[in-house]
Amino acid sequence: MPKTALAPALSKPAITRIQVPITGLDVDTPGRRDYFVSFEHPTLWGCYLVPVTVFVGPEAAPGKGLVAIGSTHGNECEGPVGIKRLLQDIDARDVRGRIIMIPTLNVAAFAAGTRDTPDDGANLNRVFPGDATGTITERFADFIQTRIFPHVHVVLDLHSATNAFDFALVSSFHYVADKAQQKQMEETARGFGTRFVMVYQNDTPGLLTSTAERLGKITIGTELGWGCTVCPEGVSMGMQGVLTAAIQHGQMRGQLPTNHHYARDEQILIDNSDHSCYVHASRGGLYEPRVEVGALVETGELVGVLHDFDAIDAPGERILAPHRGYVLCQVKARVMRGQVLSVVSVPKPWMP
Ligand SMILES: [Zn+2]
Known part of the structure; x- marks a missing residue:
């Protein structure tokens, strides 16, 4: 069993959520709010309910905050588990700015355990910036684009490699024109404690991360496991990376979490941006x-x-x-x- 950070919080009370439409999300009033954001189901009478937790601290500034997202692809498990655990671990009194946690963004694909959304066959990580009047997958993307991105400057999209693709655990970003932004992304990526920090090709259309990068946001992706399984080391790296970024970027007070994984001098920047x-x-x-x-x-x-x-x-x-x-x-x-x-x-x- 690999070493992992942070004992699981199994004894905390269950979270009570309120259901709101996408227009009902309050990201400004101080405090913690746990939502199910509702998206009308494409065929049934009913809704897909996306869990979204918002922490707003006393120093929250317009356009500043951090969002952590899991299950952009529904069969990638470490992000959802790590963010779910952080919902128990984060004390709202420690939040200075704004932290938004979405453990399972594509709830339709997550429920089915599939990479793509069963309803429309679409890959959420290929349809950004989305469409408010489009298919369910396009509406999930539009929600992030129009309701979340305007309120954050740090975007963490926690992925894992899909299916039978043995993959080194990595945090990742793309090369961007703004070198100050790129340097901040490199530093934020190192906070996950992965051995490898990966820069990769940026030709794929419709990516969540590329879209956020073009908006100037400090944007990190990850591959924290593979094979549709739960890798404990990847869960721990994900939790460590989110907490480190929240503190580094002024959204949470406190000491940086202990690095339970690779030390800075063990980390390696790798580049597969060339085909x-x-x-x-x-x-x-x-x-x-x-x-x-x-x-x-x-x-x-x-x-x-x-x-x-x-x-x-x-x-x-x-x-x-x-x-x-x-x-x-x-x-x-x-x-x-x-x-x-x-x-x-x-x-x-x-x-x-
Ligand atoms: Zn993915």
Whole structure:
């Protein structure tokens, strides 16, 4: 069992929530409020209820605050568990500014245990900035865009890798034009205590994090586990990262939480923003990893073998590292032609 931060708060009383429409969310009045924000169900008489907790302290300033979001994808578990636990752990008296906690944003996908929303087949992390009159997934995105983003300057979107994709635990951000913003993102990402802080490609349209970054917000994503399971180390890193960011950015008073994970001098900035880092399958088959995730490999080193069962008597295709770097992830499953098998990330210096 990996070391984890913070004993679970199992003895606290249950939280009582009030149900409001998206227009009923109060993010300004001092105090703690626990909401179910209602979104009309696409077909049933009824609503999807998204849990949203708002803490407002005495020094809350317009446009300043922190939001932590879990279950943008419904089958990623560490963010929801970590944020759920923080709802018990955070004492409203310690909140100076504004903290908004959304443990399960895409409640429709979360209930189904799926990455995408069953109702419309959409991926919430591809539809930002959303549409107030669109499908349920577009309405979830619009809620974040129009009701949450205007009140926060720090955005933490806690993801995990999906399905059979063994993935190093990382915090992440994109390169942005504003170098002061980028430096703040790098520092905030390090607060999660992950061994790797990842900078990745920014060509995917409709991402929550890219949208927040373009609005100038200090925006962090994560991959805190994989395989639709609950990784205790990832839960702990998520909780540590949220609390550290809340204190670092003036939204909570108190000492920074103890780093239970990788020390600063053990952390490594890795860059897979270039497409050459992504190794794609040339054919369908079963991929057999030959090195562990997190390993440092040299150019041309064997990272895995792709077995094509339509050519069952042929040797497997040797999959080689495209360059020197750290193996960020490895598929452990059946793949289709064109699917990413592995990513080899390039180590980079921290910003000065
Ligand atoms: Zn995700």
